Amino acid sequence: MDHKTNIAEELSMRNEMNLGDRNRRMSESLSGRISLRAICLLLIVGLGGHCVAQAHAAVVQDKPEQKELDSKQEQEGSKPDDQKDSAEDKSESSDPKKDDDQESEQKKDQDNKESSDDKSADDSAPEAEGDKDDSMGNDSTDDDSTDDEGGTHDERSTQTERRSRTARFLQFAKFNDQMKGLLKEQVNSAASGTIEVYVDDNEMPSALGMVVDASGFAMTKASMLTGAVRCKLPNGRTVPAIVYGIDTGTDLALLRLQATNLSAIQWSTQSEREAKEGFWVLSPGVDGELLSVGVLSVLGRQIPPVSGFIGIQMQPNEAGAEVTTVIRGSAAERYGLKTADVITAVDDKKVETPTDLSASLKNKRPGDVVALTVMRGETEMALRVVLGNREDDNPDNQRSVNQNTMSGEISERRDDFPMAFQHDSFLTPENCGGPIVDLDGRVLGMNISRSGRVKSYALPMSLVDSVFQRLATGNFSPEVVFADRLKGYESVMLELNTQAIGLTTEKAELDKEFSQQTANIEKVAGSIDSLEKQIEELKKQVDQKNADLEVEKTREAQVKSKVRSKEREMEKAKKHREELEKERRELLFGAN
Numbered sequence: 001m002d003h004k005t006n007i008a009e010e011l012s013m014r015n016e017m018n019l020g021d022r023n024r025r026m027s028e029s030l031s032g033r034i035s036l037r038a039i040c041l042l043l044i045v046g047l048g049g050h051c052v053a054q055a056h057a058a059v060v061q062d063k064p065e066q067k068e069l070d071s072k073q074e075q076e077g078s079k080p081d082d083q084k085d086s087a088e089d090k091s092e093s094s095d096p097k098k099d100d101d102q103e104s105e106q107k108k109d110q111d112n113k114e115s116s117d118d119k120s121a122d123d124s125a126p127e128a129e130g131d132k133d134d135s136m137g138n139d140s141t142d143d144d145s146t147d148d149e150g151g152t153h154d155e156r157s158t159q160t161e162r163r164s165r166t167a168r169f170l171q172f173a174k175f176n177d178q179m180k181g182l183l184k185e186q187v188n189s190a191a192s193g194t195i196e197v198y199v200d201d202n203e204m205p206s207a208l209g210m211v212v213d214a215s216g217f218a219m220t221k222a223s224m225l226t227g228a229v230r231c232k233l234p235n236g237r238t239v240p241a242i243v244y245g246i247d248t249g250t251d252l253a254l255l256r257l258q259a260t261n262l263s264a265i266q267w268s269t270q271s272e273r274e275a276k277e278g279f280w281v282l283s284p285g286v287d288g289e290l291l292s293v294g295v296l297s298v299l300g301r302q303i304p305p306v307s308g309f310i311g312i313q314m315q316p317n318e319a320g321a322e323v324t325t326v327i328r329g330s331a332a333e334r335y336g337l338k339t340a341d342v343i344t345a346v347d348d349k350k351v352e353t354p355t356d357l358s359a360s361l362k363n364k365r366p367g368d369v370v371a372l373t374v375m376r377g378e379t380e381m382a383l384r385v386v387l388g389n390r391e392d393d394n395p396d397n398q399r400s401v402n403q404n405t406m407s408g409e410i411s412e413r414r415d416d417f418p419m420a421f422q423h424d425s426f427l428t429p430e431n432c433g434g435p436i437v438d439l440d441g442r443v444l445g446m447n448i449s450r451s452g453r454v455k456s457y458a459l460p461m462s463l464v465d466s467v468f469q470r471l472a473t474g475n476f477s478p479e480v481v482f483a484d485r486l487k488g489y490e491s492v493m494l495e496l497n498t499q500a501i502g503l504t505t506e507k508a509e510l511d512k513e514f515s516q517q518t519a520n521i522e523k524v525a526g527s528i529d530s531l532e533k534q535i536e537e538l539k540k541q542v543d544q545k546n547a548d549l550e551v552e553k554t555r556e557a558q559v560k561s562k563v564r565s566k567e568r569e570m571e572k573a574k575k576h577r578e579e580l581e582k583e584r585r586e587l588l589f590g591a592n
Contacts, residue, residue: 180290186441187284192234193265194286194434197241197255200227208285208434209255210446211262212468218262219468220433221448222246222253223413231257234286245471246481250459251413251448254471265435267461271442275299281423281458282437283447291434294425296444300460305416308364308387309394312337314354319375320344321354331388338376345373361387365416369488384492411449420448420457427456 196205197220209220209231218231218241229241237259245254279296311330314321323341326332343351346360347370364370366389374381389412411429423436427450435443436458445458470476479486 179293183282183290183293183439184288186439187282187290187437188288189441190265190435190437190443191284191286191288192263194234194284195257196232196286197224197433198230198232198238199225205232205430207430207432208447210433210435210464211264212465213472214260214262214264216257216259216262217244217468217472218255218257219446219464220253220255221411221413222248222251223411224429224433225253229255231255232286233259234263236287243478244474245476246478247467247471247476248481249416249418250463250467251417252446252459252464252467252471254468265443267443267465269462271438271440271444272460272462275421275438275444280439281425281444282439283425283427283431284435284437285431291431292425292427294423294456296421296423297455298422300419300421303415303417303420303457305365306390307362308366308368308370309390310337310361310370310385310387311393314343314357316353317342320351321357327393330393331385334388335383335385337372337374337383337385340376342375343372344375344380347371348373366390367485369485369492371491382495384488384495386489386492408450410451414449414451414457417448417457417459419463420459421445423456423458424454425456 193211195209195211195218197207197209198204199206206226207221207224209218211218222243225243229243230238231241232238239257239259241255241257243253244256246252275296277296277299281294281296283291283294285291309331311327311332312323313325313327315324316322319342321343323332323337323339323343326337326339343357345351346357349360351357351360361370364387366387368387370385370387372383372385374383408426409429411432421444425436425447427447429450432447432449434447436445436447437443443461445460446464447456447458449457451457
């Protein structure tokens with residue numbers, strides 16, 4: 001039996017054996033003649049087995065009944081050989097596989113006991129130290145304070161144990177420094193053909209790329225190219241590049257680098273045919289760096305697209321589809337749709353019901369331009385709208401988006417691929433565009449998107465190569481591929497420019513009117529200032545007149561006082577005159 005058959009048989013025992021025991025049995029049976037793929041698998045599985053042993057040790061320490069059970073099993077495993085043979089002959093003599101299972105169970109129990117003993121030894125030091133602290137506290141404090149300190153120490157000791165246990169588990173994580181070192185050799189070949197792609201003056205790469213032809217051609221993720229492109233080669237040199245061709249169906253772009261004699265990616269269809277679900281896959285970066293390790297989750301299949309999203313809610317109307325709600329931040333809001341607008345046509349196709357509108361937009365993609373005929377009151381309007389992304393613009397999907405982005409951003413273009421296989425490697429959108437390889441270092445395809453928290457897509461290398469062959473003809477430049485969309489954008493821009501010109505004219509008129517109003521306001525303000533000055537002068541005059549009036553009133557009071565005094569004197573004089581007149585008459589009467 002060849003060693004590949006042995007490997008398959010050993011790996012098939014995964015569901016029947018403990019992880020740690022499986023590692024030992026596979027190592028013994030395949031020692032000296034195992035492939036590099038199996039070595040890596042054994043290492044990864046072995047690390048998991050050690051974690052299981054550590055967890056079992058923790059359970060044994062916390063549950064005395066489990067420890068007693070393990071001790072009993074150990075005693076049963078230590079019976080004399082003749083007793084064990086007799087028991088085996090009675091119960092399982094006809095099934096050799098059960099013999100192996102019993103032997104593995106005994107080895108597992110022994111390992112669990114050893115792990116439990118190691119765990120107890122590791123934790124004994126903190127407990128002893130805690131006893132010492134408690135005894136010292138009893139010498140210097142009363143009973144109540146001693147209880148408090150003992151409780152605090154117990155909590156501290158528990159935290160220390162938990163942290164220690166967590167640290168022991170973390171060192172056996174799937175993607176740690178030890179794993180990177182062991183798998184670095186597997187990615188060296190692919191990494192030599194991996195480049196970093198930079199856009200404009202950005203200091204951080206926008207994507208990775210794969211050199212597919214030594215004369216200077218490389219494939220990368222097209223949707224990440226938003227400006228002038230330059231590429232960093234594996235030797236650290238940076239060279240300019242142009243976008244030679246684009247394939248919108250796969251989101252691939254062919255770059256033409258100003259460099260030759262490059263190390264191109266090597267691949268074969270055999271590696272794709274042999275790939276199976278559950279295979280470990282590696283994502284290399286530049287300079288032999290290992291970016292991520294994952295598992296091939298789902299074999300190649302079509303990834304359906306997400307339709308373009310306009311962002312409205314509708315109800316039937318006699319004239320078409322009436323807008324009842326415009327979603328905030330959506331394409332509808334950005335391009336001027338309003339509540340109560342009635343959409344009567346899409347791209348000159350009549351719309352009679354909301355269903356007609358939905359059907360017209362079903363095959364549209366985010367970024368497509370649609371021409372809408374809209375009735376706003378009695379006025380017919382023509383609007384051009386660039387559709388958005390349903391997942392990003394729809395608030396109903398926000399919870400799903402938040403979950404998918406918990407550990408980092410996801411790719412903007414993450415669906416609508418004719419063929420892609422799924423894996424769970426942790427990638428960033430900037431890690432896409434590079435190769436993905438198996439444990440033998442064979443290139444399986446290109447990482448094309450990070451689509452979720454634990455979901456990434458990669459295009460099979462056969463598809464990447466077929467797209468390269470087509471783009472290399474030079475007939476799929478961005479100007480050609482996006483001709484229709486560019487025309488749509490030009491139409492939208494023309495309308496926006498027309499609107500801008502109209503708004504500019506209106507603004508100029510308003511500015512002129514504003515200037516006139518400003519001048520009038522300044523004139524009125526000047527008049528107000530003059531009047532305020534006059535008012536201030538008049539106030540001063542009024543105050544002076546009031547002061548003069550007060551003086552005159554004082555003089556009037558004085559005159560009145562003098563008049564009254566004279567009147568009193570006149571009254572006295574009058575009375576005196578009357579008295580004299582009376583006396584005179586009396587004298588004259590007496591004389592007669």
